[in-house]
Amino acid sequence: MNRNVHGTAIVVGERGLIFLGPSGIGKSMLAFTCLTIARRAGAFSALISDDQVFLDHKDDRIVATCPPSITGLMELRGSGIVKMDNVASAPLDLAVQLVSVAGTERLPPENEYWQIGDFDRLPLVRIANTATDPLAVIGALMPAWRQEAPFW
Helix, strand or coil, X not given: CCEEEEEEEEEECCXXXXXXXXXXXXXXXXXXXXXXXXXXXXXCEEEEEEEEEEEEEECCEEEEECCHHHCCEEEEXXXXXXXXXXXXXXXXXXXXXXXCHHHCCCCCCCCCEEEECCCEEEEXXXXXXXXXXXHHHHHHHCHHHCCCCCCC
């Protein structure tokens, strides 16, 4: 069963992340920031897909792939479309919901999940769309990942 979702999916280290949120909140820019921070730390990083992400269920994992027409392309709003190092597909480990600091509650519910219809679900964390080091925030919110570069 294949699903098309609005988001940006990347691989950082050995982890697959999908960034979710309304149009214009900064999904691509925050994903780009994660890719850049990881690369500068010497960790593997690559784009899976920007704007549209195909999700499938394989070997008890949610796997993200990119529509062929946008492979390797990422839109940095206000700056343009850039060519990125990319992978054809990768399993996802976490959904990252971008939120506006002014428009959200201070403490979201614990142990949240992103339910993908009746398809499957992923653990979900919320991150402010203004976060300057989203990988550090993810590491703080996902304690089991803290020993993995670049989430420390």
